[in-house]
Amino acid sequence: MKKSPFKMTKVALENLFRRPATVPYPLERKPMYPATRGHIAIDKDKCILCLICDKRCPTGAIKVDRIGKTWAIDRLSCIQCNYCVEVCPKKCLWMENLYATPTQEKLAFVVPIPYTPPTPKPKAAATPPPQRRQPPHQARRPDNAKGSAIRNRD
Amino acid sequence: MANRTIIPFGPQHPVLPEPIHIDLVIEDEQVVEAIPSFGFIHRGLEKLAEKRDFTEFTFIAERICGICSYIHGMGYCQAIEAVMGLQIPERATYLRTMWSELSRIHSHMMWMGLLADAFGFENLFMACWRLREGVLDVIEETSGGRVIFGAAKVGGVRRDVSDEVLSRIPAQLKIVEDQLRDITNVFRDDYSTRQRLCGVGTLSEQDAYDLGAVGPVLRGSGAKLDTRMEGYAAYDKLDVEPIVETAGDCWARTMVRIREVYQSFDLLRQVIPMIPAGPVDMKVTGAPKGEYAARLEQPRGEVIYYVKGNGGKQLDRFRVRTPTFANIPPLLKMLQGCQLADVPVIVLTIDPCISCAER
Numbered sequence A: 001m002k003k004s005p006f007k008m009t010k011v012a013l014e015n016l017f018r019r020p021a022t023v024p025y026p027l028e029r030k031p032m033y034p035a036t037r038g039h040i041a042i043d044k045d046k047c048i049l050c051l052i053c054d055k056r057c058p059t060g061a062i063k064v065d066r067i068g069k070t071w072a073i074d075r076l077s078c079i080q081c082n083y084c085v086e087v088c089p090k091k092c093l094w095m096e097n098l099y100a101t102p103t104q105e106k107l108a109f110v111v112p113i114p115y116t117p118p119t120p121k122p123k124a125a126a127t128p129p130p131q132r133r134q135p136p137h138q139a140r141r142p143d144n145a146k147g148s149a150i151r152n153r154d
Numbered sequence B: 001m002a003n004r005t006i007i008p009f010g011p012q013h014p015v016l017p018e019p020i021h022i023d024l025v026i027e028d029e030q031v032v033e034a035i036p037s038f039g040f041i042h043r044g045l046e047k048l049a050e051k052r053d054f055t056e057f058t059f060i061a062e063r064i065c066g067i068c069s070y071i072h073g074m075g076y077c078q079a080i081e082a083v084m085g086l087q088i089p090e091r092a093t094y095l096r097t098m099w100s101e102l103s104r105i106h107s108h109m110m111w112m113g114l115l116a117d118a119f120g121f122e123n124l125f126m127a128c129w130r131l132r133e134g135v136l137d138v139i140e141e142t143s144g145g146r147v148i149f150g151a152a153k154v155g156g157v158r159r160d161v162s163d164e165v166l167s168r169i170p171a172q173l174k175i176v177e178d179q180l181r182d183i184t185n186v187f188r189d190d191y192s193t194r195q196r197l198c199g200v201g202t203l204s205e206q207d208a209y210d211l212g213a214v215g216p217v218l219r220g221s222g223a224k225l226d227t228r229m230e231g232y233a234a235y236d237k238l239d240v241e242p243i244v245e246t247a248g249d250c251w252a253r254t255m256v257r258i259r260e261v262y263q264s265f266d267l268l269r270q271v272i273p274m275i276p277a278g279p280v281d282m283k284v285t286g287a288p289k290g291e292y293a294a295r296l297e298q299p300r301g302e303v304i305y306y307v308k309g310n311g312g313k314q315l316d317r318f319r320v321r322t323p324t325f326a327n328i329p330p331l332l333k334m335l336q337g338c339q340l341a342d343v344p345v346i347v348l349t350i351d352p353c354i355s356c357a358e359r
Helices: A009-017 A054-057 A083-087 A148-150 B057-062 B069-084 B092-120 B122-143 B163-189 B191-196 B205-210 B216-220 B249-274 B325-337 B340-349 B355-359
Strands: A039-043 A062-065 A069-075 A093-096 A109-112 B006-009 B021-027 B032-035 B290-300 B301-310 B315-321
Touching: A009 B122, A009 B163, A054 A062, A054 A083, A054 A093, A083 A093, B006 B340, B021 B340, B032 B216, B032 B325, B032 B340, B057 B069, B057 B315, B069 B092, B069 B290, B069 B301, B069 B315, B092 B122, B092 B163, B092 B340, B122 B163, B163 B191, B163 B249, B191 B249, B191 B340, B205 B216, B205 B325, B216 B249, B249 B340, B301 B325, B325 B340, B325 B355
Parallel strands: none
Antiparallel strands: A039 A093, A062 A069, A069 A109, B006 B021, B021 B032, B290 B301, B301 B315
8 A cells, every 4th residue: 555644643533523532530430340359358256366468478468367356458559359258268258340449448347246256265274264164076086986076066 | 072971771661560671871862772680579480490399480480571471381291291201181182282472462452552551542452451351350250360371280281171161261261262353453554553653673583683682573574483383282284384573663563572472272163173182181200300401482473491300309500591581682683773752662572581581
């Protein structure tokens, strides 16, 4: 094709008389796709404070406090990689498709978790506390094999 | 003989989003030598691989570059899978191929805009970027991210794409492709575009080969080399023919990229109906022991991933040779003898990604 100084004219004129390609943002919002990775959300009733999301988060954005019983996320550090959602054993985390709202604080999103973690078992040398509840599998221990005791723990 | 002067180009320059410094030795208006200096944005990513779990390093590998992010993550995963001897599910290989080609289209369209911006064609720049949004929408709908796909994973891909979404993609891309024809005609036939690109920064085929050029720089000089022909992922089942131009100047490199965009549209039309049903990932147990170098074709050229594992969760050594790193010596050769005003355009035609090169 011959080189011409008017090749852009068609595109430029179309551009001039077309509606804007962008949406007028505050009045109209572009719908999000279901797959869009926006921000992490949590179902606080299902969380068992297992700390797996805290340990696996590649950027260390998730902070779980077992003593204070809180689950917190730094939205500014989170890279929406979805890794915490994949590793959560209780499936209490999921990815929302809306972007996180702007914030001025780093750890602005702190969720109190109602779950009470079990008290850790005392070591063999220490004397057990007197009112300690017997786990059910220990009561059945003499009748059952070791494997079934492990299965019955839950 | 005219006096020699040294003009510093960069690290801050309007055509460069990222910092590279080149000392241009000029005589009158002609560049006689170019001396680069690096190290403004070194990030130490290769050392970081020795401190992170090898599966988690995928996230970092994806972030080596913001534009060819998916192929970085995929290259790393491919290298790890080869070391561990994993045979990933077939559906995952096809999805990887699809995302690679989508990433090539969006990278080339972005580059076309940047090139137009470099020679002062703002209208063309905006037209390219407006069309690129259509491709980004497809990427977001399938992977969940706009430029960081977050879909690479050792042992497959991180998310599946439903058949309903897959069936919509060809129609969505057809709209972009039809509108793109008008834009690429401008690159090909417009008077001012040709004035700025034809005969500028010529690199012969022998020089390109000897200096280790990769990707469109190499193919723009006439060498018929494309790593996709090696047949990684699902490329062995597709009809991939390297796009070659022989002129070796800026215009030839532009044409290679433009034709590659259409080739990618064609490959996507081929690959999407071929995607088989099945799982998209597999359980990965154990740790890599051994070494492997994976080669892939990125939008900018061939990338090499080298991993060496010792059987532990952390890698012993990780190395990535990015295409921009390989294209710097040819760039210095191209700059010799060019006019000072053409330097920004020539630098742009290697599609420089300095953060990639410094890792």
